[in-house]
Amino acid sequence: MTVLTIKPAQACRYDQISLGEIMLRLDPGEGRIHTARQFRAWEGGGEYNVARGLRRCFGLRSAVVTAFADNPVGRLIEDFILQGGVDTSLIRWVPYDGIGRSVRNGLNFTERGFGIRGAVGVSDRGLTAASQLKKSEIDWETIFSTLGARWFHTGGIFAALSETTPDVVEEAMIAAKKAGTMISYDLNYRPSLWKNIGGKEKAQEVNKRLASYVDVMIGNEEDFTACLGFEVEGVDDTLSELNIGGFKKMIERAVKTYPNFKVVATTLRTVKTATINDWGAICWANGTVYEATYRENLEILDRVGGGDSFASGLIYGLLTYNDAQKAVEYGAAHGALAMTTPGDTSMSTLKEVEKLVAGGGARVDR
Secondary structure, eight states, X not given: OOOOOOOOGGGOSEEEEEEOOOEEEEEOTXXXXXXXXXXXEEEEOHHHHHHHHHHHTTOOOEEEEOEEEESHHHHHHHHHHHHTTOBOTTOEEEEOOSSSSSOBOOEEEEEOOBTXXXXXXXXXXXXXXXXXXXXXXXXXXXXIIIIOEEEEEXXXXXXXXXXXXXXXXXXXXXXXXXXXXXXXXEOOOOHHHHTTTTHHHHHHHHHHHHHTTOSEEEOOHHHHHHHHOOOOTTOOTTOXXXXXXXXXXXXXXXXXXXXXXXXXXXXXXXXXXXSEEEEEEEEEETTEEEEOOOEEEEEOSOOTTHHHHHHHHHHHHHHHHOOHHHHHHHHHHHHHHHTTSSSSSOOOOHHHHHHHHTTOOSOOOO
């Protein structure tokens, strides 16, 4: 059964465009941030990670809309983006003042966690160029109606960056909707971003407004509760157990409240330790809930970006097959593989994802 009405590839320059902030991730490897003597550098950002996964793993034409301070740090992040194959022509470059008093590029220190020690993220993103984006600074009409994109993705991280970014998201969604572009949104609730600008109340005000434009809504149990006010029955605060029935009931309430939702998808993660999680996903479409293969005791090297890789696999499945069952399987498999490698972004290949979707294991490929 067809799930979505998607523009043909030949009618668009891009298969997918993401709007979001991209930071320089500094990773102490197996160590801790506060005792590190060296860091490995990566790029990363919730919305961008989706575009990169779609380009690097799935081979689609993707681009990113963001802004950087024009200095060597910004150009380093650009170089990482170029290595991932994502189109950089829509990036806005802002003159740098030499100090970072008026504009700068974001840094994200992230340690992976191990066993009983959870992952830790410390963001340094005040006054970033992306957070200062304002309505009317991006020519969305040209992007969606002239150049063309089959899919637009953004999310709650970018929307939480400042008082102006929700208006940028809404402006982009209106232009995308007018052009017939599919819109996906990952709620991606981050308490640290919202706490000084109104907390959960502000998060719900912003996300409820933006939700009315969304075709494909993505999030986990905390996201739907904090951002849209939908409680998930049978889920405890420690996430030691998951109640899939509770998620299904929540999704039913969500689609009644927002009849524009054509697909609702959520990852299912049981956190046993930082390195052992149970992992799965479900996807609602056309009144039916589809479940991905549930992977118990999944071993994890770096969990950051797993949800973004789920989103890119889900979008690939919908763009390529327009099939909800395939989409949720591709999303869950891609997310699982992404958590076996360091960094925010996927290092997987389409062949590896398809092998896992088909039930393949971890035997050596020779």
